[in-house]
Amino acid sequence: MPTNNEANKEAKQPLTQTTINIKPKIQPKYDVHRDVLSHDVVIKETGYGARDKSLPYALKQCWHNWSFAAMFTGIIPILQWLPTYSMKRDFLGDMIAGFTVAVMHIPHGMAYGLLAGVSPGSGLYMAIFPTLVYMIFGTSRHISIGTFAVASLMTLSVVQTYASEETELPTADKEIVTPIEVVTALALTVGLMHLLMSFLRLGTISALLSEPLVNGFTTGAACHVVVTQLKDAFGLQVPRHKGLFKIIYSLIYLCREILHTNLATLIFCLSIMAFMTICNELIKPYLRKKCRFPVPAELIAVIGGTIVSMVMEVEPHYDIQLVGPIPTGLPTPAIPRLSLIPNLIADSLAIAVVTYSIVMSLGLTFAKKHSYEIRPNQELFAMGIGNIVGGFFSCIPLACSLTRSLIQEQTGGVTQLASLVSAILIIMTLFWTGPFFRYLPRCVLAGVIIVALKPMFMQAKELKKFSKQGKLEVLTWLCTFIGVVLIDIGYGLVIGVCISLLNLYIKGLRPYSCLLGYIPEASAVYVDISNHRNAFEVPETKIFRYTGALNFATAISYRNALYKSLELDIGKTKRTVYVPVAQNGAILTNGSPQSHLNTSFRFLVLDFTTLSHIDMAGGQMLSDIMNELKKYGVRLFIASPADRVYDSLVHSMAFGGGPFEIFPTLHDAVEYANACRKA
CATH class of the missing domain: 3.30.750.24 (STAS domain)
Incomplete structure (x- = not known):
């Protein structure tokens, strides 16, 4: 055994690893000469605890610092940035961004409206009412509010649970519940959840959804989305499955019916997917260096598919299913079916937390890049008002899209005024071109959705990064992903949250x-x-x-x-x-x-x-x-x-x-x- 002196000599040997010796140009020195102090002495000398912490004093200070103008502009953030808005500097960028995002809203809204189990028009309404509300009450300047695959999929799960079957007839004991009634009641309930979370100052609740959890959840949800689109891609009629293991039952049924595939539908869908893949992987990267505007591959696919459908009359000749009539103009406000709300509380809470986490993660990313502040509780308030208003106008629960948000930022969007431009263009589309899209084949939207999910599947590469952070992060990702895919979306989310909390607890016990x-x-x-x-x-x-x-x-x-x-x-x-x-x-x-x-x-x-x-x-x-x-x-x-x-x-x-x-x-x-x- 070495002695203490030998150990000290050994410790003083030069390090074998590379060291960086950085010395400042000025090396100030300080000398402190004082008695050793106990903490009690410091407490007495500094007057610790002398401040009045009573309730009357706190109320007095609150009243003294209260300002109606500050409170009003805090609740309505548009009043903070609109007076300083520069038409010369900012408007052109917002107008270009709004036009570009509107071009993406059309295919996204129609596709994700169908994904949610309602008409494509509901997805288009999402680009108007919730978007305009968020422009007034939201604090992020760059995110694009509207439809999102995960939110639509979670909405579809609720619709399949509570909406009546198409062939079901009303009885004395049971009324017919339409999908749009479920969706609007769900949007209203999600909005109330967001408002409650805002009033309780629960803006930090998104921290419960760790990065591995969100990553695994969205990747698993993407698998669900693909399975839901296979019936339209193959031209099959798949019955609605309720309860657990829906994805397994759907795949089993699809395998049984694969021989009844409509080849014309499948070829049409594969052609759209091939076109979009070529645009996304080859044409867009090339033109991005030469042109400010991205290639609207989704819109080209939707318009092209509609024209081909009209010219070739694919529905009567090839039995290809079409989207069907889309209402012209704006929807009439209607009160959601309030009797459904008690049954939707659990589902609405899950959707509220997931959509808020998505909005916050994207909002914080852009806020950090452009050096402005995102207020979590105000975001909850904005989403709550947006969902409540949307519930009266046939909208599904709102979220934001990474693709649209990136486009809005990259094309010069500076404020949410871009959302106003986008909403105006969508309104014009509903009034003048709505009847045109009734001839759009459903398989075209299925191809658009499947190709658009590629970034969500590519998230699986992040598993390698999580493995370097620790085994518990990998366990969180795997358990969440497997739970979402094999069991159900809601149960997978609960499993992921439990594993994340267990992760925090274990790390807290081993600091x-x-x-x-x-x-x-x-x-x-x-x-x-x-x-x-x-x-x-x-x-x-x-x-x-x-x-x-x-x-x-x-x-x-x-x-x-x-x-x-x-x-x-x-x-x-x-x-x-x-x-x-x-x-x-x-x-x-x-x-x-x-x-x-x-x-x-x-x-x-x-x-x-x-x-x-x-x-x-x-x-x-x-x-x-x-x-x-x-x-x-x-x-x-x-x-x-x-x-x-x-x-x-x-x-x-x-x-x-x-x-x-x-x-x-x-x-x-x-x-x-x-x-x-x-x-």
């Missing part, structure tokens, strides 16, 4: 902890001795740092981590007597064969710099640790607690814990331990 040492050349600098070879332990003193919270859930793990770092096994130690022997600055331990406790230190400093919270159970655990170590001649100090942690320690001492010796900084505690050692 980062270490022993600290000092750097001889840098006074008052303490670093992890396991990572820094030139760091040394303070003689007769152990410094333990723990990152995280100390509460009822982590108290035992904190104690175990501490004793493991100190190489103690107090549970097996019956009686140990500390006999310090100084030799060349090193402390030798008692070598008695009946001693199981390493007593090479007399002082233990708990560094609370990175401790975020402590509760009564944590305070009691600290008292137990202090009393256990006191039996073996070890004195415990607490250093650098945050104010809220200090208050919890004082509260714990008031109920019989402690008493703890607390210092304002880690260096104060170490210097005090050195003084006690030399005394």
